[in-house]
Amino acid sequence: MFAFFTAPSASRLPLSARPSASTAPVLDLPALVGAAAWARLPAAVQRRFGTAHADVTYQGHLDMRCSAIGHVYAALARLWGGPLTHLNTTAVPTTVRVSSNGCGGVVWERRFHADATGRAPGAGRATHAASDCRTVRSTKELGADGGLLERTDGGLAMSLDVLEEDGALVFRSRRFWWVVGGLRVAVPALLTPGTCTVAHTDLGGGLFRFTLSMDHPWWGETFYQSGVFVDPHTDSNDHPGADTHTHTTPGTPSDSLGTDSLTHSEGTPS
Numbered sequence: 001m002f003a004f005f006t007a008p009s010a011s012r013l014p015l016s017a018r019p020s021a022s023t024a025p026v027l028d029l030p031a032l033v034g035a036a037a038w039a040r041l042p043a044a045v046q047r048r049f050g051t052a053h054a055d056v057t058y059q060g061h062l063d064m065r066c067s068a069i070g071h072v073y074a075a076l077a078r079l080w081g082g083p084l085t086h087l088n089t090t091a092v093p094t095t096v097r098v099s100s101n102g103c104g105g106v107v108w109e110r111r112f113h114a115d116a117t118g119r120a121p122g123a124g125r126a127t128h129a130a131s132d133c134r135t136v137r138s139t140k141e142l143g144a145d146g147g148l149l150e151r152t153d154g155g156l157a158m159s160l161d162v163l164e165e166d167g168a169l170v171f172r173s174r175r176f177w178w179v180v181g182g183l184r185v186a187v188p189a190l191l192t193p194g195t196c197t198v199a200h201t202d203l204g205g206g207l208f209r210f211t212l213s214m215d216h217p218w219w220g221e222t223f224y225q226s227g228v229f230v231d232p233h234t235d236s237n238d239h240p241g242a243d244t245h246t247h248t249t250p251g252t253p254s255d256s257l258g259t260d261s262l263t264h265s266e267g268t269p270s
Contacts, residue, residue: 025142026104037164042202055099060229061091070222073193080154105141155179168201193222206234
């Protein structure tokens with residue numbers, strides 16, 4: 001149940017103690033997926049999740065569901081930065097910004113342009129006040145065991161498996177942790193919102209679908225999100241079968257709740 005990190009997350013260290021970009025372990029999703037599975041992914045997915053990438057921003061809309069028990073988990077999660085979203089709504093304008101943390105990891109920041117009731121612009125609400133935006137931020141990085149770890153600033157983290165399923169890149173939680181300094185405590189599965197599965201499915205034409213689900217062994221589905229996003233970076237190599245393992249067109253190495261450190265705020269981005 002208890003484990004000690006060999007080192008704390010670089011993003012939580014003082015600037016003077018952080019490893020340089022040249023010495024920090026780099027998140028290499030192609031290696032974690034495996035060569036054969038990586039080769040089955042569409043070229044556009046390989047480009048977005050390859051190790052060579054630049055900052056990028058995706059725009060799209062999300063449909064979101066949260067069950068009654070999910071609302072309880074979302075409220076409790078506020079104690080650890082609130083990475084869970086309680087909204088039940090459709091077609092929420094969403095901005096996703098992906099950037100390097102400068103220490104080998106990747107930060108995903110998702111901004112939902114909706115107020116606490118899930119209302120988006122329109123019907124006389126052409127603009128948003130700061131309180132009408134909700135932001136969830138997470139960081140994916142290599143864990144002490146060499147596997148994929150997604151971590152929240154508030155101390156919640158997930159060990160993730162990453163794999164290819166029917167041409168989609170899939171992230172699936174294996175275990176949840178509560179991280180305090182160099183100590184991490186395993187969270188019993190029944191106390192978590194359930195297994196988190198995130199799928200990134202390329203639709204062609206510079207579009208992709210993001211899908212997140214959390215399923216509890218007792219309570220069933222607790223959270224669900226799905227939507228289509230626009231990739232601003234496309235090229236002629238984005239077709240099935242293209243070899244882009246070393247492609248350096250700006251892309252992004254991960255897509256989960258996102259489920260990376262995950263941080264949640266109401267108003268300004270974390």
